[in-house]
Amino acid sequence: MEIKVLGPGCANCHKMEETARAAVKELGIAATIEKISDMQEILKYTMSTPGLVVNGKLKHSGKPLPPVAKVKALLKEEA
Amino acid sequence: MLKDFAEYLTYSVIKLEHGSRLADVLEFFVYDTLKIFLLLSVIIFVVSIIRSYFPPEKTKKMLSHKKEFIGNVLAALLGIVTPFCSCSAVPLFIGFVEAGVPLGVTFSFLISSPMVNEIAVVLLWGLFGWKITAIYISTGLLVSIIAGLIIGRLRLEKWVEEYVYRIRTGQGQEVSKQAFRERLQYARWNTGDILKKVWLYIIAATGIGGFIHGYVPQDFLVRYAGPQNPFAVPVAVALGVPLYSNAAGVIPIVYALMEKGLSTGTVLAFMMAVTALSLPEMIILRKVLKVPLLAVFAGIMTVTIIVVGYLFNAIL
Numbered sequence: 138m139e140i141k142v143l144g145p146g147c148a149n150c151h152k153m154e155e156t157a158r159a160a161v162k163e164l165g166i167a168a169t170i171e172k173i174s175d176m177q178e179i180l181k182y183t184m185s186t187p188g189l190v191v192n193g194k195l196k197h198s199g200k201p202l203p204p205v206a207k208v209k210a211l212l213k214e215e216a
Numbered sequence: 217m218l219k220d221f222a223e224y225l226t227y228s229v230i231k232l233e234h235g236s237r238l239a240d241v242l243e244f245f246v247y248d249t250l251k252i253f254l255l256l257s258v259i260i261f262v263v264s265i266i267r268s269y270f271p272p273e274k275t276k277k278m279l280s281h282k283k284e285f286i287g288n289v290l291a292a293l294l295g296i297v298t299p300f301c302s303c304s305a306v307p308l309f310i311g312f313v314e315a316g317v318p319l320g321v322t323f324s325f326l327i328s329s330p331m332v333n334e335i336a337v338v339l340l341w342g343l344f345g346w347k348i349t350a351i352y353i354s355t356g357l358l359v360s361i362i363a364g365l366i367i368g369r370l371r372l373e374k375w376v377e378e379y380v381y382r383i384r385t386g387q388g389q390e391v392s393k394q395a396f397r398e399r400l401q402y403a404r405w406n407t408g409d410i411l412k413k414v415w416l417y418i419i420a421a422t423g424i425g426g427f428i429h430g431y432v433p434q435d436f437l438v439r440y441a442g443p444q445n446p447f448a449v450p451v452a453v454a455l456g457v458p459l460y461s462n463a464a465g466v467i468p469i470v471y472a473l474m475e476k477g478l479s480t481g482t483v484l485a486f487m488m489a490v491t492a493l494s495l496p497e498m499i500i501l502r503k504v505l506k507v508p509l510l511a512v513f514a515g516i517m518t519v520t521i522i523v524v525g526y527l528f529n530a531i532l
Contacts, residue, residue, distance in 0.1 A: 180385035
């Protein structure tokens with residue numbers, strides 16, 4: 138599974154990345170997590186950061202941040 | 217009901233003397249704190265649900281290639297319902313420009329969105345009543361429309377960073393349609409998130425407010441900041457600039473000050489300066505705007521807000 142966390146580097150984006158890592162670990166799946174801060178790349182998906190992209194599909198964008206349980210459910214949809 | 221509880225706590229549980237200053241302060245504090253938390257929770261929850269129907273992608277499409285004026289009015293209105301936080305100001309700005317939203321229209325959105333925000337509105341409503349809140353919202357919209365129109369007319373596109381025009385991104389994606397249950401879930405998280413962020417400020421501010429309410433003489437501020445003092449409005453605006461995003465903490469203090477003679481126009485100008493003219497947001501916007509455009513933006517906002525302050529001091 139290929140996960141991208143979109144965000145220019147604000148506090149919320151770091152939190153989103155941590156949440157994604159925790160979700161992957163709890164699910165015990167194989168996934169790469171990439172942090173995207175390039176505007177061009179971010180805007181291909183969304184204008185509201187932080188964003189979560191799984192296998193090329195936007196699964197979450199903006200605030201409020203989803204908790205780990207929700208991210209797990211979002212990852213499962215794409216598994 | 218909340219009033220009864222505050223009274224009960226002050227006089228029956230803690231057994232303070234009726235009419236004593238301390239009792240006054242405590243009653244004010246308990247009542248205001250409860251009222252604000254209750255209002256905040258309910259309204260943030262409702263607003264979060266409404267906002268989930270207005271993602272920025274939709275707003276962008278609606279504003280794309282809109283004409284001057286109609287575009288500015290629409291942008292100011294959409295600013296209220298489109299969720300936006302200053303940390304995504306840069307991608308949002310680029311997205312708007314790329315979709316052909318005119319610069320002035322983009323600014324109407326960028327101004328109204330933080331200014332007419334739910335926290336400010338809830339607090340104004342809870343403490344000052346619906347009339348002042350309605351005045352605040354409508355002048356907030358008016359300020360956004362006018363400032364956006366002026367910026368549009370000045371043709372300042374050359375002062376947008378060049379790279380913004382080079383970014384080509386296409387449509388972007390939308391998160392798959394949310395079920396209503398999911399919207400409720402997000403609204404609950406959002407409410408929790410915001411309360412977690414502001415509760416301490418609110419308690420501190422209602423505490424200070426209670427102290428001012430009980431211990432500062434009734435007409436203390438009339439001499440310094442009443443409608444007669446021509447400097448009250450500009451000073452209030454200058455004080456508001458560094459206080460960004462602390463609307464929650466600022467308003468209870470302002471409320472207590474108003475009781476002591478601070479006039480309505482000054483209060484409104486102060487609130488607008490706090491929410492719409494912020495240093496951190498300027499720094500974020502610097503990534504997409506060159507310094508002269510930022511300066512024009514800040515200048516227009518300052519002047520309009522000060523005019524609003526004087527106007528309401530004169531007519532209210």
